[in-house]
Amino acid sequence: MADELTPETPEEEQPKKTHKQRKNGLYPGVSDELAENMRSGWADTELRGLEPIAQATHTLARRDALSRRFPGERLVIPAGRLKTRSNDTEYPFRASTEYAYLTGDQTENGVLVLEPTGPAGHVATIYLLPRSDRENGEFWLSGQGELWVGRRHSLAEAEQLLGVPAKDVRELAEALTEAEGPVRAVRGHDAVIESALTDKVTKERDEELRVYLSEARAVKDTFEIGELQKAVDSTVRGFEDVVKVLDKAEATSERYIEGTFFLRARVEGNDIGYGSICAAGPHACTLHWVRNDGDVRSGDLLLLDAGVETHSLYTADVTRTLPINGTYTDIQRKIYDAVYESQEAGIAAVKPGAKFRDFHDASQHVLAEKLVEWGLLEGPVERVLELGLQRRWTLHGTGHMLGMDVHDCAAARREAYVDGTLEPGMCLTVEPGLYFQADDLTVPEEYRGIGVRIEDDILVTEDGNRNLSAGLPRTSTDVEAWMARLKG
Numbered sequence: 001m002a003d004e005l006t007p008e009t010p011e012e013e014q015p016k017k018t019h020k021q022r023k024n025g026l027y028p029g030v031s032d033e034l035a036e037n038m039r040s041g042w043a044d045t046e047l048r049g050l051e052p053i054a055q056a057t058h059t060l061a062r063r064d065a066l067s068r069r070f071p072g073e074r075l076v077i078p079a080g081r082l083k084t085r086s087n088d089t090e091y092p093f094r095a096s097t098e099y100a101y102l103t104g105d106q107t108e109n110g111v112l113v114l115e116p117t118g119p120a121g122h123v124a125t126i127y128l129l130p131r132s133d134r135e136n137g138e139f140w141l142s143g144q145g146e147l148w149v150g151r152r153h154s155l156a157e158a159e160q161l162l163g164v165p166a167k168d169v170r171e172l173a174e175a176l177t178e179a180e181g182p183v184r185a186v187r188g189h190d191a192v193i194e195s196a197l198t199d200k201v202t203k204e205r206d207e208e209l210r211v212y213l214s215e216a217r218a219v220k221d222t223f224e225i226g227e228l229q230k231a232v233d234s235t236v237r238g239f240e241d242v243v244k245v246l247d248k249a250e251a252t253s254e255r256y257i258e259g260t261f262f263l264r265a266r267v268e269g270n271d272i273g274y275g276s277i278c279a280a281g282p283h284a285c286t287l288h289w290v291r292n293d294g295d296v297r298s299g300d301l302l303l304l305d306a307g308v309e310t311h312s313l314y315t316a317d318v319t320r321t322l323p324i325n326g327t328y329t330d331i332q333r334k335i336y337d338a339v340y341e342s343q344e345a346g347i348a349a350v351k352p353g354a355k356f357r358d359f360h361d362a363s364q365h366v367l368a369e370k371l372v373e374w375g376l377l378e379g380p381v382e383r384v385l386e387l388g389l390q391r392r393w394t395l396h397g398t399g400h401m402l403g404m405d406v407h408d409c410a411a412a413r414r415e416a417y418v419d420g421t422l423e424p425g426m427c428l429t430v431e432p433g434l435y436f437q438a439d440d441l442t443v444p445e446e447y448r449g450i451g452v453r454i455e456d457d458i459l460v461t462e463d464g465n466r467n468l469s470a471g472l473p474r475t476s477t478d479v480e481a482w483m484a485r486l487k488g
Helices: 019-023 032-039 056-069 097-103 155-162 169-177 191-196 203-216 222-244 246-251 254-268 281-285 330-348 358-373 381-387 476-487
Strands: 074-078 084-086 111-116 122-128 166-168 183-185 277-280 301-306 318-323 427-430 433-436 450-453 456-461 464-467
Touching (some): 056 097, 056 111, 056 222, 097 111, 097 203, 111 169, 122 155, 122 169, 169 191, 183 203, 222 254, 222 318, 222 456, 254 277, 254 301, 277 281, 281 301, 281 450, 301 450, 318 330, 318 450, 318 476, 330 358, 330 427, 330 450, 330 476, 358 381
Parallel strands (some): 074 183, 122 166
Antiparallel strands (some): 074 111, 301 318, 427 456, 433 450, 456 464
16 A cells, blocks of 8 residues: 555655755645646636536425524534544545435535525535645645545535535634524534534533434435435345355355445445345354354354445345254254244334334234244243343344444434334345354253344335335245255
């Protein structure tokens, strides 16, 4: 990896600076002649006549709704800044969900500001880094210059793409320190912007803004539904990729599965939406197993929980539990079929007007019945559910909202989410599971080390629901037939 800061040879081996080199104080070690040479001879690469991004009309509607919710107040929503991974390398940048939701932009340092035009209405401006300055050498001498990290859009190009007036973000912090009137900001993404607003915002008011933006994402518009389907379709292909290379995973580790799915995510989307869980054997009983460094053995199960994130940052979240050799054992099938039956009950409970908790309760009821039937718990089932005894083996909730965040709408008020009512356009996961830990002495030995989860992405429709991930088989017999076709 090239290093823009460290000389290619040790300092003591560098030639002594000439008078002209010393005179160029902006970038020590750069001669005036070289600096002058790098300023000129570059073609005009400005892009003109750009079409707005696909979601531009939707982001406008979202900003209008935000404006109506907080009339007369300045609203500040940052994208965030690069975060250091180690020394002088950064993590790949991912814009804050709130910023991307309202603008469609994904560049670091960006800030959306809604300036009030009076007691009602706002003017939106997006503050961005302009193109690297060729006059002062930034484009080739700065670590974030365009010759190092790639071209970024000019402010004029950004205006065409996003449908929002664009200004230089480097001027924003000072302007915000002088701003008057009520201000709200989304916190946790940009320390420079937060510092400029220190004496103008309150935690309580900012939290109201964060909660509103979380709840606003609950009902998806047509663009969002299309992106979620796109994410799911790519995820289905990623699962197919994994099945085709299970023999190679057996020769290596769970990392082969992780890498295989990641390739699909990067080829067809922006990234994975969250750390892939590629849990083989007893690792399937660890809910968020993302180390993915274990053995993949014939005869064991693979719990694969993974999702592709689209270029517009909408993610799928799908789980299948697969027999690594293509065929479930009797005990694996028994547990898998119980989870499938539980998921069927949960999906059937997803419909407009239902309580959000209904699908969880329906799924848990089935699992409790199975645990009583198998003699692992003493009935009646109502007693088991009242005391939550089934949770030793079911562990987690049965689903969550899905969107730009894998656990979307996380800041929403309880009454608007877990105690709320389902509406058409909401998208959620239904993902019951049973997990029998390898060291659990309360269950027969044959159960130990088996973990099963089945998860699908369900869209609430006007007349019920639609399974966006129906392209992946769910019954044990269909899974076996699907795997046989792919391996054949």
